[in-house]
Amino acid sequence: MQQLIDEIFLSVFDDTPLQSQLKEDQAQLPLAEFTAHGDRLAFTTDSFVVTPLIFPCGDIGKLAVCGTVNDLAVGGAKPLYLSAGFIIEEGIEFKLLESIVSSMAKTAQQAGVRIVTGDTKVVERGMADQLFINTSGVGVIPSRIQVKVSAAQPGDKILVNGFIGDHGAAVMLARENLGLYSDLRSDCAPLSLLIHPLLAQCPQIRCMRDATRGGLGVVLNEIAKASQVTIELFEPELPIRPQTQAICEILGLEPLFLANEGMAAFVVPAQQVEQALQLMQSHPLGQQAKVVGQVTETSQGMVYLSTAYGGKRMLETPYGVQLPRIC
Structure with missing residues (x-):
């Protein structure tokens, strides 16, 4: 176990300022770094299971870092530190594990966060589907940012920063033997790189998820239920790749309910829409940003789709899931 930790994890998670702490039972973090960025601590945790472990344009390691960083970022926080816990099945190939850990380190560096503490457990063969990862993250929210899921108001616009459903469709094709070929890639990315500069210019954004x-x-x-409003989506404006749409039509899936790992919904006051849209489109993670809907009225919390043919249909939360859990 000590050899595993030294050779696979410590050799990669070798952040110099905290290197001396990597063999302690806890990370000791400077409070000054938190207070320099804001007045509220944001804290989140998530666990990641995916088959296959490596998929087009990503892997479970990249997914774990991006998923946790993004959960912090959409709350208005600047992500700073992550923990990483690994449940490893006996028999996993060292090269595969090394590749995933290296991917985590690279993604964390790209996102500007540090992996500062963690844990490793090895379980018997057949107990863990090769590898499970849990990550927790902490960040800081500036006092001027008040992003809440319950803050949407009538007149607000709904923006997305990219294509819809790419991650779910790409993982499904990589997992299942469907006899289909596509160059579709996961959109897995750390959205903090887009959101942090966006909030600097548009701090009045009401909600991000x-x-x-x-x-x-x-x-x-x-969002609709938490804010007690009605949201209207414009079907012709939804950015869905032809490949994703075709896969969904063949398999009877709805792209609006497929997982994304590099796309978020933004609820923006009408007066800031143009500025927010321009800022998004000037960033690599927001080049496909579009206004896809609006908040129409106060209600019990409903979402409906205005179709390309002039009709309307309710978009309700499904009772089950289209696919086994992939994020």
């Missing part, structure tokens, strides 16, 4: 579990459809239903 990364559209992971359940996709955009579920996220908007959560």
